[in-house]
Amino acid sequence: MSGARQPVLEARIESFRFDGSRHPILHGSHLQLEPGTLNVIVGASGSGKSTLGAVLAGMLPRPGLDLLHGQLRLDGQQIDHRDGQGPRIDLAVWARHVALLPQEVGQYLSGIRETVAEELAFGLENIGVARAQMRTRVRSVARQFGIEPLLERAPERLSGGQQRLVALAALSIGEPQVLVLDEPLAGLDALAAERVRQVILELRTQGRAVVVLSRLPDALTGQADASFRLQDGTLWPVTVWPASVPPAITEWPAIEDPATLLAFDHVSAGYPQQSAAVLEDFSLRLVAGECLGLAGANGSGKSTVLKTAAGLLPPRGGTVESCEDIGLLLQNPADQLFERTVRREVSFGLPRGSLHRQRVERVLDELGLSELAETHPYELPVSARRLLALATVLVREPRVLLLDEPTEALDEHGLERLHRVIERRLAAGGAVLFSSHDESFMRRTAHRVVRLAAAPGRSVTRQQFGDL
């Protein structure tokens, strides 16, 4: 498909090492991106995907700190990095050619624009594009991504999935030749994910080189012009991906005469700064030994259900009854982490000598975090950060475990650990309520699924998975 076209970007990475690190995180990798191609790079958590993305986007190495040996060639212009010596890249100029969407989209959004429309236009404003032209491009990209109804809303008040769509739209509005997308489908509902997939394919048709960094092979992998696996810091070309085996559906033991641990009775709920309710007339019952999935489009109120269940949002109407022993994993793990090391983070707020305190090492081990116990939470890969946030909840052994998008950013190992955590909680007589867009995980793990209606502020619907 690519033929003999000149690559728009070529990266030869002999080695890349972060400041203060002894071992290179990337080495012996060569990547050549031709216009009009889709390039998928799959790698487990911590394999160096995000680092590779940042190197391609000119954000790494940080001058005077990190060490890169290798060359980047953009549009025929070669940049040599050797022994920490290399030209200082003007990010604003480089990003007009190679733009990066980070895995945590909150880092991409400016935080200083009031509306989504302004956020989309932000990059154009900074290079002096005329207002009339900006309006046309904002409208066009909003239509392309299906985010027209969001244009006048505040970016920071959107759901995680909506923010990802907005960031992706803002990235593509500048029409860079190369788009590096780190987990572009994470946190998106099926409709939004399909729309983003279509947009990525459209961008390829328009002659852009698209790089998708992903933790698992997905629907885009099958349509890629070039595929790679990033393993131990090295890129390996992949011609055929092994066929994925759907995980076995868990056979949960029957629940006999279970106690109700959480009950919503005709609840309406919303956020203090918004007059409109997100949930209306919502009822739900969660019993001991039950795992219940919450599905629904981005912005449909899944996080609101979980926050209301945890007592973070008082219901505006109806009643919520729950056992006192309840723990919540927030959607954004960064919101849940504030200590200096992984061990301190899990131990936070636990009295010395208490039973909970004694569980810290066991929980770290259960989630594969023991070796990282002295690492700063911000230095962890996103997947490990999510597991750490989960550890802070599990160490208290809550009877009801509430998980907001727990599968997001988790690789295969992480998903397996999460599944085992849920199994143990149920076996111990607890219950789990989780929201997810990962239908395969939901199908495998949940007893039943509650689907929320797409439009916020309207009554929600409940359906069994078998009915779908």
Added chain:
Amino acid sequence: MPQADQLHPFTVLALATAVLTITTAAGYWPLSLAVIVGCLVLATRHRCLGKLCALSALIIAPTFGSQLMVHALFTPGPSPVLAQLGPFELTGAGLWLATQLALRTAVLVVVGLLCALVIDRHRLIAAIDLSKAPPQLGYLVAATLSLLPQLSAKQHAIGQAQALRLGHVGRGPVGWFQRIRLRSVPLVLGSLQDAADRAPHLAARGFPAAGTHTRLREVPDSTIQRVLRRVALICAVAGPALILTLDRFSG
């Protein structure tokens, strides 16, 4: 009368500057009082009277207290003693002087706070970006004005996460101080980390703009407002000069 949100932010700021410099230079208590009453009326129209009163009281009350201690309790001279407690005497002249000085400060506080409450920060940033001011000024103002809301949102998120893990922290001043202590370190460290994470992406999006830049947002302006701003700024400079000159000549 147009609402402040219909006026260009620079017009509101220019009028406020003129009012402040003239009132301060005049040092005439009925004028200070009139300005404060005017501000309260405007605050009522903008539905922010309660907020203005509460915030102003927070600043003015300690200011008045300190003026009272400096002037009212130790003012020498023949003035009737209103109250006495040990060596301290509250005199009529001292109380009057303290009130006049506090009123002068109150004008600064009330006008400043009213501007902060009625001027939309996004319109102000856009107005600076669209003006001939250097782009660095827009960047500085945007960063400064965005800091508080971002800190507030982060503080809220940290508070929620800690509430989930700490359970009951306690009520009253002790609980309040405990919450502040627990939140402040992660708030500062988290905010620094956020800034570091966001900086390369802002730079990649060309912010702050190095050359010509535009804004999607329009901030309507008019010839009348431009004239009004010039007149206000002339008054802000010439008014106090005239008042001080007249004062000097009248002895």
